[in-house]
Every structure is written in C-alpha cells, then in structure tokens.
Amino acid sequence: MQIGIVGLPFSGKSTLFQTLTKTHLDPSALAKAETHQAVVKVPDKRLEKLTEIFKPLKKTNAAIEFVDVIGLKKGETGSTQFTNNFLSKVKTNDALIQVIRIFENDLVQHPEGKIDMMRDIESFETEFILSDMSIIEKRIQNLKKQILKMQDDQMKKELLLLEKSLDFIQREHPLREAGFSKEDLQLLRGFQLLSVKPMLIALNFDESQINDTEKFLDQVLKNKVGRNTKVLSFFGKIEMEMSELSENEAKDFMKEYNIRESALNNIIRESYELLGLHSFFTVGEDECRAWTIKKGMNAQEASGAIHTDFYNKFIRAEVVHYDDFIKSGSFPKAKELGLWRLEGKEYIVKDGDIISVRHS
Numbered sequence: 001m002q003i004g005i006v007g008l009p010f011s012g013k014s015t016l017f018q019t020l021t022k023t024h025l026d027p028s029a030l031a032k033a034e035t036h037q038a039v040v041k042v043p044d045k046r047l048e049k050l051t052e053i054f055k056p057l058k059k060t061n062a063a064i065e066f067v068d069v070i071g072l073k074k075g076e077t078g079s080t081q082f083t084n085n086f087l088s089k090v091k092t093n094d095a096l097i098q099v100i101r102i103f104e105n106d107l108v109q110h111p112e113g114k115i116d117m118m119r120d121i122e123s124f125e126t127e128f129i130l131s132d133m134s135i136i137e138k139r140i141q142n143l144k145k146q147i148l149k150m151q152d153d154q155m156k157k158e159l160l161l162l163e164k165s166l167d168f169i170q171r172e173h174p175l176r177e178a179g180f181s182k183e184d185l186q187l188l189r190g191f192q193l194l195s196v197k198p199m200l201i202a203l204n205f206d207e208s209q210i211n212d213t214e215k216f217l218d219q220v221l222k223n224k225v226g227r228n229t230k231v232l233s234f235f236g237k238i239e240m241e242m243s244e245l246s247e248n249e250a251k252d253f254m255k256e257y258n259i260r261e262s263a264l265n266n267i268i269r270e271s272y273e274l275l276g277l278h279s280f281f282t283v284g285e286d287e288c289r290a291w292t293i294k295k296g297m298n299a300q301e302a303s304g305a306i307h308t309d310f311y312n313k314f315i316r317a318e319v320v321h322y323d324d325f326i327k328s329g330s331f332p333k334a335k336e337l338g339l340w341r342l343e344g345k346e347y348i349v350k351d352g353d354i355i356s357v358r359h360s
C-alpha cells in the first residue's frame with residue numbers, strides 16, 4: 001500500500017517525507033528527477049503493551065510506504081504545470097497526502113506568489129477532475145461503439161457506472177466522495193483515476209502561526225471535507241528539527257513551542273485509516289506482530305495475510321479483542337469470561353483482535 005505525498009513546489013513535501021520516513025536526502029538527491037520512497041512503521045500503543053506483556057524476541061509493526069511525488073514544475077507562463085508525467089506518477093498511489101503551504105518564508109517564494117490555501121487545494125482538485133473526465137469520456141465513447149456491435153452485459157454495467165461517475169465530476173465533486181461500492185471501485189481501478197483516491201489534506205504551518213491553525217482547519221472542514229477526505233495541521237520545519245533530537249530534547253523543544261504532540265504519528269495513522277486498513281495482532285514468545293488487512297476482511301482472509309497456507313487450510317481462529325484481553329488480564333481468564341472464543345471463517349475481523357489460527 002502506497003501513499004503519495006503531493007503538493008505545489010516548496011510546500012514542504014520533501015521536508016515531510018524525510019521526517020515521516022526518518023531518511024535524510026542531501027540536496028543533490030532531492031534535485032534529481034526521481035521519486036523517493038520508503039517504508040514506515042505504523043505506531044501502535046497496543047502493540048507496545050503486548051510486547052511488554054509477552055516479552056517476545058521480536059516486535060513487528062504494521063507498515064505503509066510513502067512516496068515523495070516530484071515532477072510538478074513551474075511553467076513558462078509562471079503558473080504551475082500539471083504535466084502528464086506528473087499525473088502519471090500520482091496514478092500509481094493508493095491514497096494521497098496533499099501538502100498545502102500556509103507558512104511564509106521569504107527565502108523560498110510560493111510558486112504562485114502569494115499564500116492562498118483554498119486556491120492551492122482547488123487547483124489540485126480541478127486538475128484531477130479534468131484528467132479523470134477526459135479518461136472517462138474516451139472510455140464511454142469506446143464502450144458505446146462496442147456495445148452496438150455486441151450486446152455485452154458487463155460492458156453495459158461498466159457504461160452505467162462511468163456515466164454516473166461523469167455526471168458526478170461534471171458537478172465538480174471529486175470521485176472519492178461518490179460513495180462507490182467495493183465492486184464499483186474494483187471496476188474503476190483499471191482506469192487509474194485521480195480524484196477517486198482517498199486524500200489527506202495536510203496544512204503546513206510555521207511556528208509563528210500556532211494560534212491560527214484552528215481557523216484554517218475550520219475553513220477546509222467547512223468547504224472541502226467530504227467522504228474519504230481528511231484534514232490536519234502540522235509544523236513541517238519544527239517536526240523535521242524535532243526528529244533529529246533525542247526524546248528528552250524533543251520534549252523540551254515541544255514545551256518551548258507550546259506543541260502538545262508531534263503530528264507525525266497522527267499523519268501515519270490517518271493515512272492508514274484513509275487506505276481503509278486496520279490491524280490484528282498475533283502474540284507469542286517469538287514475535288508480537290501487527291498485521292495489516294483491509295477493513296471488512298473475514299477470519300480466513302485475514303489468516304491469508306499471515307500465510308497463504310493458513311488461508312487454504314483454515315479451520316478456525318481463536319480470537320480475543322485487545323481491550324478484552326487487557327481487561328481480563330490473561331488468556332485463561334479471558335476464556336473463562338467467554339471473551340476468548342473460537343470463530344469460523346465468516347467472522348469479520350475487528351481492528352485490535354488478537355488471533356491465533358487453527359489450520360490443518
């Protein structure tokens with residue numbers, strides 16, 4: 001699962017990418033026309049607690065991949081150009097973080113001159129919608145011709161879905177807000193549409209703007225946040241500086257700037273949420289581990305995330321939810337209370353379930 005970090009030049013994408021992934025890119029690497037990607041552990045307090053209890057040899061967090069999507073350039077006319085090259089790089093991601101610059105910095109000019117949050121948010125939305133529209137229109141034309149030749153039910157179904165999508169974006173709404181079913185999304189997947197991707201709008205503030213964040217967040221929430229869209233604020237430069245400090249130094253630093261909590265964990269968890277993912281745990285003396293699955297997966301599918309053999313030879317799953325396990329104090333106690341139980345393959349796994357697979 002891959003999350004692309006997009007945004008206008010000098011909005012703070014590479015700063016965020018490096019902080020999230022704890023990588024350091026030197027200026028020559030940043031200047032190269034390559035995308036950078038890195039895998040990030042998803043922080044999870046529950047996994048920490050389980051590791052304290054079981055003292056395993058190994059702890060494994062869930063993971064997602066972040067990509068610093070480069071290639072957006074200032075055009076000859078001055079305005080930013082959404083080239084096909086850039087758009088095709090965005091297409092391969094499962095979800096997007098859009099970094100919006102709120103911070104002022106005279107040394108690095110905003111490509112459009114002035115800072116304007118809504119303009120920047122809307123410029124991406126418009127480009128994504130236009131790109132989707134042209135893909136959908138072409139496909140509709142083709143499909144109509146083919147359907148005339150052969151009355152194919154699958155094609156008719158596709159046509160209906162595409163016409164519905166076209167109608168939706170013609171009213172200037174991104175497709176992620178259309179409320180598509182799982183099947184519809186699967187059908188649309190092949191077109192690599194842009195506005196259908198879940199989006200986290202990340203507002204990048206300067207430390208001097210700490211009292212303004214609510215005002216900006218409110219404006220986005222009121223105007224731009226529908227289904228599959230989230231918004232949060234962060235302090236790009238401070239986060240980067242903090243990530244280079246020891247834990248104690250970081251605490252002092254946060255006090256000094258009046259920051260309650262680093263935004264990083266929040267950004268990672270929100271991204272995970274946006275992708276429609278959640279975790280179940282396996283525990284033991286060898287390893288405590290958080291496994292990533294799509295929401296709505298059943299016990300057999302979840303077992304398949306551990307090993308394909310577990311999927312094929314699945315018999316039952318022993319399940320106790322993390323909260324119930326902590327409340328009851330131990331597996332035997334949880335069993336006594338009926339909280340640790342056997343579930344069949346149809347059982348829909350919940351976020352935070354502790355699972356042990358029984359297989360043949």
Ligand SMILES: Nc1nc2c(ncn2[C@@H]2O[C@H](COP(=O)(O)OP(=O)(O)O)[C@@H](O)[C@H]2O)c(=O)[nH]1
Pocket residue numbers: 007008009010011012013014015016103104105108204205206207235236237238
């Ligand atoms: N003052 C200030 N400068 C920032 C902040 N975030 C990034 N910058 C600076 O803005 C410039 C562009 O940042 P970068 O992350 O390279 O932007 P990108 O082009 O979107 O990848 C760099 O000089 C950063 O140091 C911030 O929150 N505050």
Ligand SMILES: [Mg+2]
Pocket residue numbers: 013014015030070
């Ligand atoms: Mg960059």
